[in-house]
Amino acid sequence: MIRFEGVRKSFGAARALDGLDLAVPEGAFAVLLGGSGAGKSTALRMVNRLVEPDAGRVLLRGRDVAGEAAPALRRRVGYVIQGIGLFPHWTVARNIAAVPRLLGWDERRIAARVDELLVLLRLDPAIHRDRRPAELSGGQAQRVGVARALAADPDILLMDEPFGALDAVTRQALQQEMTRLHAATGKTILLVTHDVDEALALATRLAVMADGRLLQEGTPRALLEAPADPRVRDLLDGGAFGMRRLAVVTASSLAAPVTEAPATLPRIPTTATGREALEAMLAARADAVVLVDAAGVPSGVVALRDLLRA
Numbered sequence: 001m002i003r004f005e006g007v008r009k010s011f012g013a014a015r016a017l018d019g020l021d022l023a024v025p026e027g028a029f030a031v032l033l034g035g036s037g038a039g040k041s042t043a044l045r046m047v048n049r050l051v052e053p054d055a056g057r058v059l060l061r062g063r064d065v066a067g068e069a070a071p072a073l074r075r076r077v078g079y080v081i082q083g084i085g086l087f088p089h090w091t092v093a094r095n096i097a098a099v100p101r102l103l104g105w106d107e108r109r110i111a112a113r114v115d116e117l118l119v120l121l122r123l124d125p126a127i128h129r130d131r132r133p134a135e136l137s138g139g140q141a142q143r144v145g146v147a148r149a150l151a152a153d154p155d156i157l158l159m160d161e162p163f164g165a166l167d168a169v170t171r172q173a174l175q176q177e178m179t180r181l182h183a184a185t186g187k188t189i190l191l192v193t194h195d196v197d198e199a200l201a202l203a204t205r206l207a208v209m210a211d212g213r214l215l216q217e218g219t220p221r222a223l224l225e226a227p228a229d230p231r232v233r234d235l236l237d238g239g240a241f242g243m244r245r246l247a248v249v250t251a252s253s254l255a256a257p258v259t260e261a262p263a264t265l266p267r268i269p270t271t272a273t274g275r276e277a278l279e280a281m282l283a284a285r286a287d288a289v290v291l292v293d294a295a296g297v298p299s300g301v302v303a304l305r306d307l308l309r310a
């Protein structure tokens with residue numbers, strides 16, 4: 001759905017992209033990960049033509065973005081940046097409605113869409129609709145930024161370090177929110193970050209970049225299990241390689257099936273990761289955890305030793 005083909009870009013003497021080839025499948029939550037100066041933001045900003053390539057092409061659904069007028073393109077490509085850039089004197093509703101209004105939607109449709117998006121981002125319309133950005137917390141403002149980017153139902157969502165300015169707790173809450181939103185909307189998302197844990201938490205497809213090129217692309221698990229380049233391994237490792245692997249393995253894949261289990265063992269949802277299983281064991285000082293479904297029925301037990309097989 002998004003394809004970079006041999007894309008090059010220099011800013012004076014600085015080479016930002018040095019022949020980037022990357023394909024992002026339709027419906028993916030793709031994360032560009034890499035150190036500072038790797039070229040991530042430059043690549044992202046080419047998708048909505050905020051930056052033009054010196055050579056190569058960027059294709060959206062098979063069409064070169066260079067062939068589309070930038071304003072039309074930007075209406076079908078949502079864009080979320082750190083610090084959001086909400087208009088400070090406009091209400092939340094007016095900020096979210098900016099693109100629909102440009103597109104000439106009637107007021108009733110706009111009002112309905114604003115409320116729908118506020119609910120989707122878990123903000124109460126009655127409370128937040130008429131607030132100004134200064135009356136929101138950082139996390140709420142960032143949610144409004146996401147709602148605004150989604151307002152006209154774009155084909156894809158670009159996110160450039162969207163949670164960079166937030167505290168760790170808010171950041172994690174918004175990461176979970178984005179995972180839910182991606183599942184609910186099925187949108188293709190391309191997100192830039194230099195935070196490895198954020199990338200592993202969000203990505204269905206992970207693309208690691210260095211020096212303006214792609215080092216490796218694949219599922220987070222594939223990259224953790226078989227890094228194709230020492231730089232990929234170094235970046236993903238950070239001394240916590242085992243823990244990171246556990247974070248991308250489901251606890252249920254390591255569990256022994258059971259229909260009943262000792263009441264003394266801690267319980268976690270069947271959807272939990274191996275890392276969450278380990279955390280639950282450490283918190284309860286237990287050497288196993290029970291996986292339970294939404295009704296609380298046990299489906300499996302994961303023991304500490306099972307985690308070593310992950």
Ligand SMILES: Nc1ncnc2c1ncn2[C@@H]1O[C@H](COP(=O)(O)OP(=O)(O)OP(=O)(O)O)[C@@H](O)[C@H]1O
Nearest residue numbers: 011014015016035036037038039040041042043194
């Ligand atoms: N508008 C610009 N003018 C001059 N140089 C630029 C411009 N944009 C990017 N660069 C340079 O291009 C290179 C790649 O920058 P880019 O912002 O794409 O990297 P990045 O991977 O997103 O890094 P960061 O995480 O630090 O933002 C850097 O050397 C940067 O200084």
